[in-house]
Amino acid sequence: MSIFDKHMAKEQRKSMEFAEDSRQDEWTYPSFVAGLFKGKVNWNLIHPFREQSREKREEGDKFLAKLEKFLKENLNPDEVDRSREIPENVIKGLFEMGAFAIKIPKEYGGLGLSHVTYNRVVHLLGSFCGSTAALISAHQSIGVPQPLILFGTDEQKRKYLPRFRKGAISGFALTEALAGSDPRIIKTQATPVEGGKYFLINGEKLWCTNGNIADLLVVMAETPPKIVRGKEKKQITAFIVETNTPGFEVTYRCEFMGLSAIQNGIMRFNNVKVPRENIILGEGKGLKLAFITLNTGRLTLPAAVTGMSKMCLNAARRWAAERKQWGSPIGEHEAIASKLSCMAATVFAMDAVTWLVSYMADDKRFDIRLEAAMAKLFCTEESWKIVNDAVQIRGGRGYETAPSLAGRGKAAYPLERAIRDSRINTLLEGSSEIMHLFIAREALDFHLKKIKALFDPRVSVGGKLKAAVSSALSYSVWYPGLWVPCVLGCGGGLKSPLDKHMMFVKKTSRRLAKMVFHKMLRYQKGLVSKQNILNRFVDISVDLFAMSAACSYADGLSKNDKDKANSVELADLFCREAKNRIREKFREIKHNHDKLSNSVAKKTLSGNYSWLENDIVK
């Protein structure tokens, strides 16, 4: 049975049902964010702010110190940007120190380090060289090692994991020319041959990072359909492909606005023969594998962009103090001062979100699908604003390249490179629009589970009646509870003003839950297509989560490290700004011009306003 509206366009409905079939249905572990949508703030899940054990921290510190020294001595990011190449000796050095096998268990030759340490590595790389960060992360976050660690058979692990210590680079190939955000429509085929012992892969993949230099790839391909309840069901399967297999060819290297040294292009598969034992997780489970791998893989981008944002903050802060115009440092003019303070507070919240969810990933007792998606959405969107503001604060020097600045003896902050490098982050590993859809779907799960049986034609009238009574009973307890005033505080024992912010989170979570419920009643299945409404809910919840993470982080820092006691101010400022955004979103839910906006969009699409495009060079 479909949870999607029957009025939805056929192809859209098919794609959404396909994604729905591949999503993780079960919630085995608790999720702080899932609670927010139910009006339940389970503060204990995120407070006190988790930390690594001293032993693990020191292990990470050692590796990071070695890596930083190596990077400073061997890597010139501006030269990487100019030449579009990461030097061979750098890649070799990174292999020798194990940077391509950070999370691979020691028994397979890896470093066996934690997820937090891996993210600290990417954070450091992100602050220095975007192309190198992409090389390491495309290999380890979504490339062959991570799905193998999660789902590989013992034999697959023994065969492939040790290679990542010895020079093998990997990537993840899903995207095709016609299939971007919508994986259902991939065309690459894997046809069983020799009684199903092998598959022949045919097709073309686009934009696989590292693809042009990879030794091993995870390739998503269509295998023969299954018949489910009398209907053909498309199967997408994940294969490990060795790129030295005959029939594999890289036919083009793409050139991008930023990350200029990434090796990414067009890969052609012409009867590439792959044994059945190279399937990961199982036939038809490719998309599920991608979704689950990305639950932790998605945390790499937040770590990388937080590192990059700290570099921007550093550049903006120094320049705002040094540069004098109109008689005083530009950082003392209020318009620049407010940009700086917002940058500092937001970087603090990004740090809080990134490390909170990374610790949760290591702990393994949390369901982090929503938290990781929010970390990706929040950090990539905010980092884009931060790099833009940093360029604005640097003025013309923000637009000048670092080599040009260095050439005339000036401080060479690489903001021009950073803004080019960071534009991609809201597009890949789930664009911001897709992250909104993903979060909204998971957020509605609480309700969809209750009403699913009511719309299922296979459920008998008696079954429907039973489901209706059961959901009515459950709602009759849950819904009135949302109206009970929050008199007991947030229960975290936080110092002022953090306690007030957490109280706001608690109250607002209830308000959000009520509104989601009201909209569910009003639109029923149709709500899934109301992207503007859902996006506002998601934006509110992202800010609530970031506020909670920031308050928990500031509380821990201020109690444990007196040098960082002023983190409370940063959390306070972030929360006040987030509250303003949240109030505005609630206002927009009631008073909006979605109808007019949709009508103008339709007319724009059909060319009604094409006269606006007159008088340009065509």
Ligand SMILES: Cc1cc2nc3c(=O)[nH]c(=O)nc-3n(C[C@H](O)[C@H](O)[C@H](O)COP(=O)(O)OP(=O)(O)OC[C@H]3O[C@@H](n4cnc5c(N)ncnc54)[C@H](O)[C@@H]3O)c2cc1C
């Ligand atoms: C530098 C770079 C590196 C990459 N690395 C990899 C990689 O390693 N492996 C890999 O497989 N792919 C990779 N990709 C592909 C990347 O993941 C895709 O670009 C991304 O999935 C979006 O697909 P698309 O560009 O075709 O955009 P489209 O899917 O065509 O989307 C275009 C726009 O429409 C929006 N949109 C699409 N559907 C909806 C919807 N239902 N509702 C609302 N908005 C929607 C999107 O958010 C986007 O803004 C890479 C791309 C680049 C440029």
